[in-house]
Amino acid sequence: AQKITQTQPGMFVQEKEAVTLDCTYDTSDPSYGLFWYKQPSSGEMIFLIYQGSYDQQNATEGRYSLNFQKARKSANLVISASQLGDSAMYFCAIWGAGSYQLTFGKGTKLSVIP
């Protein structure tokens, strides 16, 4: 079984500031992948970033980076220099090597304030 916990239902951040969205996970698979998706108000699911359980370095994609702490089972998303267009729901998800599904957390709603 695998599980994702996102403890922040809502977050506010000032434009141009950095923000961290928390994600903790649980899985019995030694090999797994962690994903973050963004869902703007228009509803589509947009893939942001991926971290593999055996990756030695934290993943980065432009303004997005993943603070991966394997011992703590956390995979926090860091957004640098927030923009108004970053206002959206953000979902953390996990795919274990022995799994047949991507398991999602309940999401964090990020609001960027001008």
Added chain:
Amino acid sequence: NAGVTQTPKFQVLKTGQSMTLQCAQDMNHEYMSWYRQDPGMGLRLIHYSVGAGITDQGEVPNGYNVSRSTTEDFPLRLLSAAPSQTSVYFCASRGWTGATNEKLFFGSGTQLSVL
């Protein structure tokens, strides 16, 4: 390249009616799945398929039926709609290589209301 195409975008049903949500992908993905999204619940897996002729249940399969006759198509059937099935439905697909880094590609979603 269309990716994952879902139809319709919006649908209103009466309790007891049946309908099929269509999903097609043009990426030759073996894995296809259906999720439902409810406020405060994230996305939950309804059914999935790892190839033509192979389907299995996810976390919330009751009230839904699927089949997979081709690699491209994975329709979701509601046999007798209930108000509890009011939700946003997403179809998603990915490659099936055994690697954990295959990302899910999502359709644009179907907003379903059951009255």
